[in-house]
Amino acid sequence: MSSNQHIRTAFDRDLDQLQAQMLRMGGLVEVAILEAAKSFETQDVQLADEVRAADRIIDDIETQINEDVTSIIALQAPTARDLRLLLSILKVAGNLERIGDYAKNMAKRTHLLLQLPNIENSSSSLRRLSREVQLMLKDSLDAYVQRDTELAKDVIARDNDVDELYNGLFRQFVTHMMEDPRNITACLHLHFIAKNIERMGDHVTSIAEQVVLVVTGRMPSESRPKGDRTSIDVTLSQE
Amino acid sequence: MNEKIISHEELAMTSQTIKISARHVDVHYDKTHAIRGVSAEIPSNSVTAFIGPSGCGKSTFLRCLNRMNDTIKNCQVSGDILLDGEDIYDPKVDPVQLRAKVGMVFQKPNPFPKSIYDNVAYGPRIHGLARDKSDLDGIVEQALRRAAIWEEAKDRLSAPGTGLSGGQQQRVCIARAIATAPEVLLMDEPCSALDPIATAQIEELIDELRQNYAVVIVTHSMHQAARVSQQTAFFHMGTLVEFGDTKTIFTNPRDPRTESYITGRIG
Amino acid sequence: MIEPNPHKSLFVASAQNKRRATAEKRFHMLGLTAIFIALSMLAILMTTIVAKGSGAFQQSFITLDVALLEAKLDKKGTRNPDNLKKVTTFGYAPLIKAAFEQVVVARGIETDLTSKDMAAIVSKSAAAQMRDRVLNDPRLIGTTAEFKFLANSWIDGYLKGRVTRETIANNKNISIAQLDFADRLIELGIIEKSFNIQFILGADASDQRPEDAGIGVAIIGSFAMMCVVLLLALPIGVAASVYLEEFAPENRLTDFIEVNVANLAAVPSIVFGILGLAFFINMMHFPQSAPLVGGLVLTLMTLPTIIISTRAALKAVPPSIRSAALGVGASKMQTTIHHVLPLAAPGILTGTILGLAQALGETAPLLLIGMIGYVATNMPETVSQGLLSPNSAMPAQIYEWAKRADPAFYERAWGGIIILLIFLVTMNLIAVRLRRRFERRW
Numbered sequence: 001m002s003s004n005q006h007i008r009t010a011f012d013r014d015l016d017q018l019q020a021q022m023l024r025m026g027g028l029v030e031v032a033i034l035e036a037a038k039s040f041e042t043q044d045v046q047l048a049d050e051v052r053a054a055d056r057i058i059d060d061i062e063t064q065i066n067e068d069v070t071s072i073i074a075l076q077a078p079t080a081r082d083l084r085l086l087l088s089i090l091k092v093a094g095n096l097e098r099i100g101d102y103a104k105n106m107a108k109r110t111h112l113l114l115q116l117p118n119i120e121n122s123s124s125s126l127r128r129l130s131r132e133v134q135l136m137l138k139d140s141l142d143a144y145v146q147r148d149t150e151l152a153k154d155v156i157a158r159d160n161d162v163d164e165l166y167n168g169l170f171r172q173f174v175t176h177m178m179e180d181p182r183n184i185t186a187c188l189h190l191h192f193i194a195k196n197i198e199r200m201g202d203h204v205t206s207i208a209e210q211v212v213l214v215v216t217g218r219m220p221s222e223s224r225p226k227g228d229r230t231s232i233d234v235t236l237s238q239e
Numbered sequence: 240m241n242e243k244i245i246s247h248e249e250l251a252m253t254s255q256t257i258k259i260s261a262r263h264v265d266v267h268y269d270k271t272h273a274i275r276g277v278s279a280e281i282p283s284n285s286v287t288a289f290i291g292p293s294g295c296g297k298s299t300f301l302r303c304l305n306r307m308n309d310t311i312k313n314c315q316v317s318g319d320i321l322l323d324g325e326d327i328y329d330p331k332v333d334p335v336q337l338r339a340k341v342g343m344v345f346q347k348p349n350p351f352p353k354s355i356y357d358n359v360a361y362g363p364r365i366h367g368l369a370r371d372k373s374d375l376d377g378i379v380e381q382a383l384r385r386a387a388i389w390e391e392a393k394d395r396l397s398a399p400g401t402g403l404s405g406g407q408q409q410r411v412c413i414a415r416a417i418a419t420a421p422e423v424l425l426m427d428e429p430c431s432a433l434d435p436i437a438t439a440q441i442e443e444l445i446d447e448l449r450q451n452y453a454v455v456i457v458t459h460s461m462h463q464a465a466r467v468s469q470q471t472a473f474f475h476m477g478t479l480v481e482f483g484d485t486k487t488i489f490t491n492p493r494d495p496r497t498e499s500y501i502t503g504r505i506g
Numbered sequence: 507m508i509e510p511n512p513h514k515s516l517f518v519a520s521a522q523n524k525r526r527a528t529a530e531k532r533f534h535m536l537g538l539t540a541i542f543i544a545l546s547m548l549a550i551l552m553t554t555i556v557a558k559g560s561g562a563f564q565q566s567f568i569t570l571d572v573a574l575l576e577a578k579l580d581k582k583g584t585r586n587p588d589n590l591k592k593v594t595t596f597g598y599a600p601l602i603k604a605a606f607e608q609v610v611v612a613r614g615i616e617t618d619l620t621s622k623d624m625a626a627i628v629s630k631s632a633a634a635q636m637r638d639r640v641l642n643d644p645r646l647i648g649t650t651a652e653f654k655f656l657a658n659s660w661i662d663g664y665l666k667g668r669v670t671r672e673t674i675a676n677n678k679n680i681s682i683a684q685l686d687f688a689d690r691l692i693e694l695g696i697i698e699k700s701f702n703i704q705f706i707l708g709a710d711a712s713d714q715r716p717e718d719a720g721i722g723v724a725i726i727g728s729f730a731m732m733c734v735v736l737l738l739a740l741p742i743g744v745a746a747s748v749y750l751e752e753f754a755p756e757n758r759l760t761d762f763i764e765v766n767v768a769n770l771a772a773v774p775s776i777v778f779g780i781l782g783l784a785f786f787i788n789m790m791h792f793p794q795s796a797p798l799v800g801g802l803v804l805t806l807m808t809l810p811t812i813i814i815s816t817r818a819a820l821k822a823v824p825p826s827i828r829s830a831a832l833g834v835g836a837s838k839m840q841t842t843i844h845h846v847l848p849l850a851a852p853g854i855l856t857g858t859i860l861g862l863a864q865a866l867g868e869t870a871p872l873l874l875i876g877m878i879g880y881v882a883t884n885m886p887e888t889v890s891q892g893l894l895s896p897n898s899a900m901p902a903q904i905y906e907w908a909k910r911a912d913p914a915f916y917e918r919a920w921g922g923i924i925i926l927l928i929f930l931v932t933m934n935l936i937a938v939r940l941r942r943r944f945e946r947r948w
Contacts, residue, residue: 007439010446074489075465310832312756335837343833349826362834419835
C-alpha cells in the first residue's frame with residue numbers, strides 16, 4: 001500500500017511550503033525577464049530600476065530556501081524521492097537566482113544603451129529572444145510542479161531554438177559592427193545582453209533536467225543540445 | 240517590498256510559557272554522581288527532546304520530573320524543580336498527586352492485564368476525576384481519541400489491553416497517561432520497542448499532542464529527536480552540554496561535543 | 507589458526523564427535539535408568555497400597571429377616587417413643603437369635619451351633635443398628651423386616667481370605683463350626699461382600715468392632731483443621747509477604763526476618779507440636795485434642811511455606827506493571843492491591859493449596875496435642891463442636907488403626923492411606939491445573 005502522504009504530516013507541510021517558495025521565486029524571475037526586456041524596448045528607465053531593486057527579493061528567497069533545505073535535510077533525514085526533491089529545489093533555486101541576475105544585468109545596460117546609437121531591429125530581436133526564454137521558464141516550472149518529464153524534455157529541446165536565435169543575432173551584430181565602427185560599443189553591449197539571455201536559456205534547461213532527475217532518478221539520457229556554435233565555428237563570424 | 244520571512248518556529252518560541260524549570264539539579268545513586276548541576280527550562284505546548292549516549296543520565300533526569308526516582312532505593316535528588324512555579328520536591332507535595340499532573344509513558348508498552356477500558360479508566364478512578372459512569376465513559380473516549388486509537392479500540396473496549404499489537408498497546412498507554420488530565424507528558428524512549436511504521440505513527444501522534452501538553456521525550460535516536468522536537472537537550476556524562484532550538488542544534492551546534500555526537504564522531 | 511579448513515566433509519564424523527555422541531548416549535541411558543527405577547518404586551508402592559487397602563472398602567454383610575415382635579419391643583403397645591427408648595440393645599439381641607433359628611429351618615441348613623453361637627457371627631453393632639431403625643420408624647414393630655447386618659470381623663476376614671481354619675486354632679472368638687456355618691450361608695447368598703460406604707463416612711469404633719470402624723469423623727476433623735489453617739495462614743502469610751516484598755526497608759532487621767522465615771520452613775514438625783502443647787494447651791487452656799488447636803499448630807507450620815511461595819509469586823510480577831501503576835499516580839498500597847496481588851493470586855493460590863496438602867498429611871505435631879489415641883466415635887453436631895470438641899485427623903486415625911492388635915484394623919489402616927492419598931493427589935492436581943490455567947505470558 002503506497003500513499004503520497006507521509007505518515008508524519010509535518011514533513012509534507014515543510015515540503016509543500018518549500019515548493020511554494022520556489023514557485024514564487026520562479027514567478028518573480030519570469031516577471032523580471034519580461035520587464036527587463038520591456039524596459040529596454042520602451043527605454044523605460046524607471047522600469048529598469050525597479051527590475052534591479054526586485055532582484056534583491058529574489059536573492060533573499062534563494063537564501064531562505066537554502067536555509068530551509070539545509071534544515072529539512074538535517075532534521076528529517078530524507079531518502080529516495082524526498083532527497084532528490086530537496087536537492088533539486090536547491091539547484092533550481094540556484095538557477096533561478098542566476099537567471100534573475102542576468103535579467104538585472106539586462107536592465108542595468110538599458111541606462112547605457114539610451115546614450116548610444118540605436119541599432120535597428122535589435123530591441124525586437126532581443127524581445128523575441130527573451131520572450132522565448134520566459135516561455136521556456138514557465139513551462140519548466142509547470143513541468144516541475146506536475147512532474148511532467150515530457151514537457152521537461154520539450155523545454156530542453158527548445159533551447160536549440162534559443163541558440164539559433166542567438167547565433168543569428170551574433171551574425172547581425174558582427175555585420176553592424178563591420179558596417180560602422182561607431183556601432184561597436186552599442187553592439188558589444190547588445191551582444192552581452194543577447195549572450196546573457198542565451199545563458200538564461202541554459203539555466204532553464206538545467207531546471208528542466210532537474211525535473212527528469214526527480215521523477216526518474218537519472219539525468220536525461222540525450223545530451224543537452226549545444227546549438228551555440230559560435231565558439232567553435234569560425235565561419236559564423238565571417239561574412 | 241522588503242519582506243523578511245519568519246519561520247513558524249520562531250513565532251511560536253516567542254509566545255511560549257515555561258512549564259518546568261529545573262535549576263542546579265544533582266542526583267546521586269549511592270556513590271555515583273549521576274546528574275551534575277543540570278538546569279533547563281521546558282516550555283509548554285512544545286516537544287523537548289533529551290538526547291545523549293547511553294548512561295548519560297537523560298532517563299534519570301526525566302524521572303526526576305515526576306519523582307519516579309523516589310521509588311529507587313538510595314537515590315538522592317537535590318536542586319530545584321519547579322512545575323508552574325511550585326517546587327515538586329517540597330515536603331507538602333504528594334508524589335501521587337504530582338504523577339497525575341505529570342504523566343509518563345515507558346519504553347516497553349506496559350498496559351495492565353485488564354480491559355482497554357479499565358486501563359484508561361484506572362487513573363481517573365483513583366484520582367476521583369469522574370462524577371459518574373457516563374462522565375468516566377466520556378473521559379475514556381476523549382483520551383482514546385487524543386491518542387489516535389479510538390477507532391481501533393471502540394468496538395473492543397472490554398478486550399484485554401495485552402491483546403493488541405505493540406504500536407497499539409503503546410497508544411493505549413499514552414491514552415492511559417493522558418486520561419488523568421496531565422499538563423506534562425514524559426516519554427522514556429517510547430518507540431524503541433516498536434517497528435518503523437508504528438514509530439512513525441507515534442511520532443505523528445506526538446506532533447498532535449503538543450497542542451495540549453508539554454511533552455518531554457527521551458530518545459536514543461537523535462534522528463527521532465530531530466524529526467519530532469522543537470527543543471533539544473544534549474546530555475553527556477551527567478551534564479547538560481547544550482540546550483536549544485532543535486534546528487540550531489542539528490545544523491549549527493555551539494558546543495563541539497554536541498557536534499561530535501550528532502555527526503557520529505563520539506558514541 | 508582460525509582459517510577454515512576447506513577439505514573436511516560434513517558427511518564424515520570426526521573422532522571427537524563420535525566420542526561425544528557416545529558420551530551423550532550414555533548420559534541418556536543413565537537418565538532413562540534413573541526414571542525407570544523411580545517409576546518402578548512408584549509402581550510397587552501403588553500396587554502394595556491398593557492391594558492391601560482395597561479390602562477395607564468392602565465388607566461382608568448378612569441379610570436376615572427379623573421378626574420385630576411387639577411383645578419384646580413394645581409391651582404396652584402404645585408406640586410411645588419414651589417407652590420404646592427404654593428397650594436397650596439387650597432387648598433386641600434375642601430377636602437376632604430367633605431370626606437365625608428361622609433361617610436355619612427355612613433354608614434347611616445343617617449345623618450343630620446354638621442360636622447364640624449363630625448370632626455371634628453377626629457384628630456386635632447389629633443390635634444397635636436394629637434399635638436405631640425401629641426408633642426412627644416405630645411402625646416396623648410387629649412386622650418382619652429385612653436387615654443387612656455387618657458380619658463380625660472374623661467372618662469378614664474369612665471371606666477376605668485373612669482368616670483360615672489354621673489361623674484360628676487358638677482363637678476364642680471364632681470356631682471352625684461357625685466357619686462351616688458361614689460357608690453354608692455364603693452358598694445361599696445370605697452372606698456376601700459389598701461396597702461399604704460406612705468406611706468412608708462412618709465413625710471410628712472400639713477395639714471390639716473393627717468391622718464397624720470408619721474414617722468419616724476423622725475426615726471431619728481434618729477438614730475442620732484445614733479450614734482453620736486456611737482462614738488464618740492465608741491472610742497472615744500474604745500480608746507478611748506483601749510487607750516483606752513491597753514495603754520493608756532494606757536494612758538488617760528485614761534481612762533478619764527473612765532469614766528466620768526461611769529457617770522456619772525447615773524446622774521439624776514435631777517442634778511445632780511441642781510449641782502447641784506448651785502455648786495453646788497449657789498456657790491458654792484451649793481444649794485438648796480439639797481441631798482448633800490442631801489447626802493453630804498446623805497454621806504455624808504452614809505459614810513459612812505460604813510466605814515463601816507468595817514472595818516468589820510477587821517477585822514474578824514484572825516491575826513494568828508497578829512502574830505503570832505508579833506512573834499513573836497510584837500510591838504503593840493501591841499498586842499492590844489493584845495490580846500486584848491480582849496478578850500474583852494464581853501463584854499464591856497454588857502455594858496455599860500445596861501448603862494445605864502438606865499440612866493434611868502431618869502427624870507428628872498432632873501427637874503432642876492429643877489428637878492421636880483419641881477414638882473418634884462421635885460425629886460433631888455443630889460448628890463449634892466440630893472445632894472445640896476432641897477429635898482426630900486422618901493421618902492420626904491411620905496411625906491409631908495401625909497400632910491396634912486386630913488384623914482387621916490393619917486392613918483399615920491401608921484403606922485410610924488410600925483415602926488420604928486420594929485427597930492429596932486431588933489437591934495437587936487442582937494446584938497444577940490452576941497454575942497451568944493462569945500462567946501468563948507477559
